[in-house]
Amino acid sequence: MDEGAEAVVDEIKNYFEARYISACESSWRILAFPTHYRSTPVENLTFHLEGEQPVIYKEGDSVESVLARVQNSKTMFLAWFYCCERYPEARDLTYAELPTRFVYDGKQKEWNPRKKGFAIGRLAPVSPSSGQKYFLRVLLNKVRGPRCYDDIKTVEGIVHPSYEDACYKLGLLDDDKEYxxxxxxxxxxxxxxxxxxxxxxxLLSGCLSTPKLVWEATTDILSEDILYIERKKRHNPGKKLHLIELIFNFMDYLKS
Known part of the structure; x- marks a missing residue:
């Protein structure tokens, strides 16, 4: 090859020269089975916590204008609430089941009844370390026809303070008794x-379903020597530490 000449890379030729055909693929091709086809489109369903929908803004935009944009912005997830208000048949479906009978219009930001075809929904993956967003995802596989965020957290007529509490009430989380x-x-x-x-x-491994309950059940065990040491430091054997003092001391000892 001449110096300075541009090397020609033939990816197709390289693929055929280096590829390996197994017995399974050979049989498949001999029997002329299809190798490329599409079946059952999958709708990727996005979701977000209340007030945390993504917003596009330019450098120099004021904070007020960006916040106003958040209040007025429409998303696929928020359109689901409106769909449940507008169409009674949508109230029998979970978020993942919605694409089987409805089609999302990206321009109008709304779900409309499906006239033809079929699709399945797939919730966007979320790590358990994401906190409340992870528990929201768990609930979205169970809750049908909500019209607001509070409906998702409602179990037996009671609106729970967090998605985690709602999951626990529904029995979707372990009770952590073994821990x-x-x-x-x-x-x-x-x-x-x-x-x-x-x-x-x-806590670091994320194996606890409800760390708060584990903490409440084992506070005396975890802080037994902390209470003794603090009483000794203050020369007050009968001293009782407030919960916040106990937590701060617990964190200090945990770091040591």
């Missing part, structure tokens, strides 16, 4: 410092 019993058993033979670090590892 509570594990911490209690560990306290029989290990120091409080060791038990705290074990609890910290549970």
């Amino acid at each position: 509570i019993e594990g911490l209690k058993e560990c306290s029989f033979w290990a120091s409080s410092d060791y038990v705290r670090k074990l609890f910290g590892n549970m």
Whole structure:
């Protein structure tokens, strides 16, 4: 090849020269089965927490104008609420089931009844470490026909303060009893410092469904020596620490 000449890369030729055909593929091609086709389109369903819908803005836009844009913006997810208000048949469907009978109009930002064809919905994946957004996703596989965010958090007529609480009430989360019993058993033979670090590892690993309940059930075990040390420091054997003091001291000991 001459110096300076541009190398010709033939990707198709390279593919055929290097590819490997297995027995399965050989049989498939000999029998002339189709190798490329499309069936059942999948609608990617986006969702967001209340007031956290994505907004496009330019550099220099004022904060007020951006916030106003958030209030007035329409999304695929918010259009679902309106669809449930407008069409009674939509109230029998979960968010993932909606594309089977409705079509989303991206320009008008609304769901309309499907006249032909078929599609299935797929909720956008969310990591368990995403907090409330993850629990919202869990609920979206169960809740049918909500018309607002509070409807998603409503279980047996009660609006719960968080999506996690609603999941727990519906029995969609583990009760963490095995972790509570594990911490209690560990306290029989290990120091409080060791038990705290074990609890910290549970929090970091994300294995606890409801960390608040585990904390409430094991507070005395986790803070046993903290209370003793703080009383000794203050020369007050009968001293009672407020919850906020206990939490701050607990965090300090957890970091040590």
